[in-house]
Amino acid sequence: MEKLIVTLPATIDTAKIEGTVDHVCASEALSVSMKSTLKQYPGCVHWHVKNGKSTGVLEVTWWPRQEEEKEPFLWLSIHGNRMADWIKPSMLKLKESLETKLRELV
Numbered sequence: 001m002e003k004l005i006v007t008l009p010a011t012i013d014t015a016k017i018e019g020t021v022d023h024v025c026a027s028e029a030l031s032v033s034m035k036s037t038l039k040q041y042p043g044c045v046h047w048h049v050k051n052g053k054s055t056g057v058l059e060v061t062w063w064p065r066q067e068e069e070k071e072p073f074l075w076l077s078i079h080g081n082r083m084a085d086w087i088k089p090s091m092l093k094l095k096e097s098l099e100t101k102l103r104e105l106v
Helices: 014-027 087-104
Strands: 002-005 031-038 041-050 058-063 073-078
Touching: 002 087, 014 031, 014 041, 014 058, 014 087, 058 087, 073 087
Parallel strands: none
Antiparallel strands: 002 073, 031 041, 041 058, 058 073
């Protein structure tokens, strides 16, 4: 699995992150095929993102972390069995777009 961490501004209002992920995916012409949570990351929001009818899945996970001493965490990931040609370029672009949009919210 390959993972890219999205850098969050120190003063971000974490309540705006989920909506920002939805908005940025749509603005990049990517569709959300699944939105749920993952058992190993309690309280997280997990997206499966696709590019039209192309094969492959890019995953986005937002984990606010309920424990005060731990920082919130947003990352993009690719599993080897869900790889497609569009994913790596989209992953890099989505990371950049998310970081830009989140900085604008501060």
